[in-house]
Amino acid sequence: MSPRDRELAVAIIESFDSKPEMLIQLLHGFVDKFGYVSEAAIRLIADELNLSRADVHGVVSYYHDFRTEKPGRHIVKICQAEACQAMGSRKLTEHVERRLGVELHQDSEAVSLQPVYCLGNCACAPAVMIDGKTWGRVTSERFDALIEQELNT
Amino acid sequence: MTVRVYVPRETTAASVGAEAVALEIARVAKRRGDIVRLVRNGSWGASWLEPMVEVEFDDQRIAYGNIDVNDIESLFDAGFLSGADHPKRIGPTAEIPYLANQDRWTFFRCGLAESLSLEDFRSRGGFAGLEAAFSDGSERVIEKVTESGLRGRGGAGFPTGIKWQTVANTQADQKYIACNADEGDSGTFSDRMLMEGDPFGLIEGMLIAGFAVGATKGYIYLRSEYPMTQRILDKAVDVARDAGWLGNNIQGSGFDFDIDIHLGAGSYVCGEETAMLESLEGKRGIVRSKPPLPAISGLFGAPTVVNNIVTLASVANILRLGPDRHADLGVGRSLGTLAFQLSGNVKRGGLVEKAFGVSVRQLIDDFGGGTATGRPVTAVQVGGPLGAYLSDAQLDTPLDYEAFADIGAMIGHGGIVVFDDSVDMAEQAQFSMEFCALESCGKCTPCRIGSQRGSELIGKIRSGDNGADHEALLLELCDTMEQASLCAMGGMTPHPVRSALQHFPQHFRRQAEGKT
Numbered sequence: 001m002s003p004r005d006r007e008l009a010v011a012i013i014e015s016f017d018s019k020p021e022m023l024i025q026l027l028h029g030f031v032d033k034f035g036y037v038s039e040a041a042i043r044l045i046a047d048e049l050n051l052s053r054a055d056v057h058g059v060v061s062y063y064h065d066f067r068t069e070k071p072g073r074h075i076v077k078i079c080q081a082e083a084c085q086a087m088g089s090r091k092l093t094e095h096v097e098r099r100l101g102v103e104l105h106q107d108s109e110a111v112s113l114q115p116v117y118c119l120g121n122c123a124c125a126p127a128v129m130i131d132g133k134t135w136g137r138v139t140s141e142r143f144d145a146l147i148e149q150e151l152n153t
Numbered sequence: 154m155t156v157r158v159y160v161p162r163e164t165t166a167a168s169v170g171a172e173a174v175a176l177e178i179a180r181v182a183k184r185r186g187d188i189v190r191l192v193r194n195g196s197w198g199a200s201w202l203e204p205m206v207e208v209e210f211d212d213q214r215i216a217y218g219n220i221d222v223n224d225i226e227s228l229f230d231a232g233f234l235s236g237a238d239h240p241k242r243i244g245p246t247a248e249i250p251y252l253a254n255q256d257r258w259t260f261f262r263c264g265l266a267e268s269l270s271l272e273d274f275r276s277r278g279g280f281a282g283l284e285a286a287f288s289d290g291s292e293r294v295i296e297k298v299t300e301s302g303l304r305g306r307g308g309a310g311f312p313t314g315i316k317w318q319t320v321a322n323t324q325a326d327q328k329y330i331a332c333n334a335d336e337g338d339s340g341t342f343s344d345r346m347l348m349e350g351d352p353f354g355l356i357e358g359m360l361i362a363g364f365a366v367g368a369t370k371g372y373i374y375l376r377s378e379y380p381m382t383q384r385i386l387d388k389a390v391d392v393a394r395d396a397g398w399l400g401n402n403i404q405g406s407g408f409d410f411d412i413d414i415h416l417g418a419g420s421y422v423c424g425e426e427t428a429m430l431e432s433l434e435g436k437r438g439i440v441r442s443k444p445p446l447p448a449i450s451g452l453f454g455a456p457t458v459v460n461n462i463v464t465l466a467s468v469a470n471i472l473r474l475g476p477d478r479h480a481d482l483g484v485g486r487s488l489g490t491l492a493f494q495l496s497g498n499v500k501r502g503g504l505v506e507k508a509f510g511v512s513v514r515q516l517i518d519d520f521g522g523g524t525a526t527g528r529p530v531t532a533v534q535v536g537g538p539l540g541a542y543l544s545d546a547q548l549d550t551p552l553d554y555e556a557f558a559d560i561g562a563m564i565g566h567g568g569i570v571v572f573d574d575s576v577d578m579a580e581q582a583q584f585s586m587e588f589c590a591l592e593s594c595g596k597c598t599p600c601r602i603g604s605q606r607g608s609e610l611i612g613k614i615r616s617g618d619n620g621a622d623h624e625a626l627l628l629e630l631c632d633t634m635e636q637a638s639l640c641a642m643g644g645m646t647p648h649p650v651r652s653a654l655q656h657f658p659q660h661f662r663r664q665a666e667g668k669t
Contacts, residue, residue, distance in 0.1 A: 021453075023435035024418050028377070062437040064419030065377055081339030081588075082534055082581070083570045086497030087525070117421060117538075117588065119378050120342040121168050122570070123200030123495065123502030132380050136168035 001040040008033055009041055013048045020049045023059055027066050036067045064114075071112040074151055076100065077129040080115045083122035092126050095140040099147065110151070155188045156234045159207040159214065162193035162268060163349045164381045165342070170221060171204035177225040178206070185229060195350015197264030198492075198504030199251050207246055210236040216243040251501060251520055256482060256508045258490045259467045260343075263350035269388055271396055274353040280398065282469030286361045287406050289472065294365040295321060298468060301476035302488030307333055307424075307461030308536065308565040308641075310487075310554045313468070316458060319448035320366040323456040328368035330359050331433060331452055331459045334375040334382075335417050335424040338537025340568030343492035344462040346504055348375075348382045351466065352389035356398065356412065358465030361472065362458050363410040371412040372452070374429050377419055386414055421538075421592035425640045426459040428594060439594045440640045461566070463492060484510035487553040487564075495521045497534075497570035507552075514548035517571060528573040532581075532657065536565025538588055539645035541652035542578065561652065563645070578657035582650045583611040589646040600643025603634040607650065617664035624654065624661065 001009065012029040016022035026045070030037045037045075037060050046053045060066045078093055097103050102113045121127035124136030128143065130150045138146070160166075160175040175191060182189040199205060202218035206228075209215075215236040217228065224241060231239040243249060246264075257263075267273045274280070286294045299314025320328060332355070336344040348355055359371045375383055390412050393399045401409045415433055417423050423432045427441035430452050451457025467489065471479050479489045487509035493516055496502045500522035507516070513533055517523065524530055532542045535552075541562035543550070550556055557564050572581075589604035610627045614620050631647035638644040654661060 019435075021433075021435040024432060025415060025435075028416055028418065058437050059435070062420065063417075066418060079339075082538060082584075083340040083496040083568075085581070085584070086570055086572045086576070116378060116419075117592070118337060118339040118341075119164075120336060120345045120376075121165050122340045122342055122497065122568070123504075124165050124169055124203065125496060125502075127168065129378075134164055134168045134381070136165060 001038065001044070005034070006044065009044055010048065013045060018048050020051055023049065023051070023056065024063070027060065027063075031066060035071050036069060038068065042068075069107070072107045072110050074111045074131055075114065075129075076111055076147070077114045077116040077119070078104070079117070079119050079121075079125070079127045081118040083118075084126040087125040089126040092138060092140065092143065096128070096143060099144060155190050157190050157192050157209040158234070159192045159194045159209070160204065161196040161264070161350075162381075162385065163196040164345060164379065165200045166196050166203040166205070167381060169203050173222045174204045174206065174220050174225065177222045181225050181229055187229070187234060189234070192267050193269070194266060195263045195268050196346055196504075197246065197252055198260065198346060198506075199249065199501070200503035201501040202243065205243075208233055208236055210234070214246040216246045216249060217241045218243045251503070251505070254519070255506050256490050257506050258470055258479070258482065259463055260347065260351070260492055260504065260506050261470070262354060263346060266351065268350055268352060268385060269392060271353060271392055271398075274351075278470075278473055279353055280357055282472040283357050283360050283364070285472040286364050287408070291321065291365045291367065294361065294472065297471060297476045298365070301471040301479040302483070302486070303464065303467055303471065303479065304487070304554070305461055306463035306467065306491065306566065308338070308563070310564070313460065313464055316448055316460070317362065317366050319446065320368070320456045320458050323449055325456050327370070327453075327455045328366055329452045329455055329457040330362045330366075330368045330371035331430065331447075331457050332359055332371060332373045332465055333424065333426065333429055333459055333461050334373050335429055336376060336379075336462075336566070337421040337424040338539075338566050338568050340496045340534065340570035341494050341537060341566045342496075343494055343504055343567060345379055345382050347462055347466050347492075348379075349385050352386050353393060354466045354469060355462055356389060356393050357469045358467070359412060360398070360403070360410055361468050362460065362465060364408050366456075366458055368458065369409045369411070371410065372433055373412060373414045374417060374423070374433055375414055376417045383414065383416065390414065421588075422594045422640075422642050425642065427640070429459065430457065437594075439596050440642075442639065482508040484508075484551060484553050485555055487555070491552065491564065491567045493552070493567045493569055495569050495571070498524045498526055498573045499571040500525050509553050510551045512549045512551055513543060513569060516569060517548070521571065524571060524573045526573050526575075528575065530571055531574045531576050532572045532578060532653075534570040534572070534649060535568070536563040537568050538585060539563075539641055539648055540565050540568070541648040542581065542656065543652070544656035562648065578653040578660040579611065579615050579663070582653035582661075583608055583615065585646055585649040585653075586611060589642060593642060597637070597639040597643060599634045599637040600639070600646075603630055603638075603643060604646060606630060607634070607646075611650070611661075614661050615664055620662060620665050627654070
């Protein structure tokens with residue numbers, strides 16, 4: 001962790017008053033800032049919150065939102081749950097994998113492709129999320145247009 | 154004259170282009186010199202019409218549906234600011250059958266009001282329920298909630314008044330209201346729509362709950378998959394606080410209450426109330442053994458009301474209009490309304506708030522208009538990923554907690570996901586087990602290991618490997634999971650699996666019978 005990153009990391013932790021009960025909230029802060037929670041970050045958080053590294057690692061590994069590896073520059077999430085399945089999400093997923101050149105759970109330098117189980121957009125299924133924005137009624141053609149639009153802006 | 158134009162600020166509307174539509178309307182109006190006030194309301198819930206734009210003209214709201222940015226110029230040309238005709242004109246919003254035929258109790262402001270305007274909220278009955286609570290006193294509030302027959306809308310259907318009474322009776326220096334906004338069930342979005350469309354309505358419900366049980370602190374545990382909701386809620390809490398509706402001595406009542414919003418982190422099981430409490434404490438979302446009930450020892454060991462969004466938001470009207478008005482709606486012991494959510498392969502998906510007692514078929518046919526593909530309905534999953542798949546013959550069952558329990562199904566949070574005849578129900582059953590394996594917190598063996606073995610078994614059955622024996626074993630495994638799991642995750646995953654096998658056995662035997 002560079003001194004600059006360390007400074008940013010400490011600032012995140014302190015913005016939650018270094019309270020252990022704010023661990024999940026501050027981990028979101030790490031993901032927002034760095035994209036992931038590195039091993040060095042886990043050590044730092046454990047020290048600052050007076051928790052064991054195992055405690056912090058346990059939380060990081062438990063939740064899908066937290067990862068310990070650097071993700072791609074963009075995050076694409078594609079809903080795999082029932083309402084989207086009923087509207088062809090399995091086929092859409094195959095298309096997305098081909099289009100992005102990565103499989104579900106995989107990363108390239110450009111993009112990380114992740115499954116998500118419900119974006120609450122079920123009435124306009126199938127749904128995908130690109131860098132935190134939810135999109136609905138996604139066909140293969142619409143996905144291609146969206147990815148052009150979102151990744152190039 | 155300023156014309157009010159409504160464009161929802163809501164996840165589903167935005168997902169099909171509403172934000173771009175709003176920008177374009179502002180841009181075109183400015184260029185043409187039309188004076189337009191863009192009002193950001195919530196969605197009415199007619200998601201199939203989104204983006205739905207409304208114009209207020211002659212004290213009426215005129216709706217235009219499925220608006221694309223490329224329609225805006227022609228809307229202005231046609232004179233939509235005075236409600237003029239256009240190929241995308243639907244007509245007066247109040248006359249859209251999908252909306253007019255609902256029983257709006259909890260969602261009555263949703264779509265109607267400007268979401269983040271406290272003034273608009275107040276002018277439509279907002280905080281009247283809280284004011285009634287202040288004058289009733291806390292004991293009477295709990296009595297009224299009990300008399301109303303309100304049951305938890307998150308899924309379990311536990312009587313809200315009894316839960317509140319338990320917390321009120323438990324002596325403690327600190328009590329909490331923990332609002333469960335971890336709406337993880339696939340096919341559900343009513344919590345989200347309410348938070349986006351009527352955020353002050355939720356705040357009012359939490360204030361009433363806090364006042365009734367003697368809690369001064371509330372948490373909203375919001376799932377991280379709802380970033381737009383988070384922005385709206387954050388703002389609403391700030392607005393309410395600035396106006397003296399949160400904080401100390403609220404509106405001079407002597408009652409103190411404040412709200413913090415905590416984000417979940419993508420774990421389905423954190424929608425289970427004790428796992429949610431663990432997560433609110435910053436820990437892994439592992440289910441707690443009960444007892445003790447959260448009402449006795451909940452968040453940080455303090456007595457805690459854990460209620461779903463819709464439950465809390467339903468309370469204000471019970472106090473404002475009277476518990477009898479609520480109890481007059483519904484059937485049997487399922488009183489009031491539920492915001493059903495129609496989704497999946499359905500022509501007109503969206504939110505339909507109806508009194509209990511309506512059938513699934515009525516919702517799918519009368520509101521939903523059948524499948525989106527036009528093919529026959531084969532199966533309907535009601536109640537999220539832990540809900541049973543209903544066959545066509547069961548679709549006339551009235552939506553009533555007890556009637557659903559009698560057929561081995563559940564209403565849950567009111568999600569209704571429609572599948573046409575292209576569905577492979579064996580694949581769906583296997584998915585249910587896989588989902589449980591993925592999301593199990595791991596504390597109890599039947600859920601953690603059972604789901605893994607269940608998925609493997611269904612895989613073997615599907616591949617034609619000793620099907621009859623493996624089917625029998627699968628049913629035994631389902632019994633074990635149902636009876637021995639610690640919470641609903643493992644305990645109810647057998648619902649979709651068993652129902653799929655029971656109603657659609659041929660889907661499991663395709664390989665064995667050479668039909669792939």
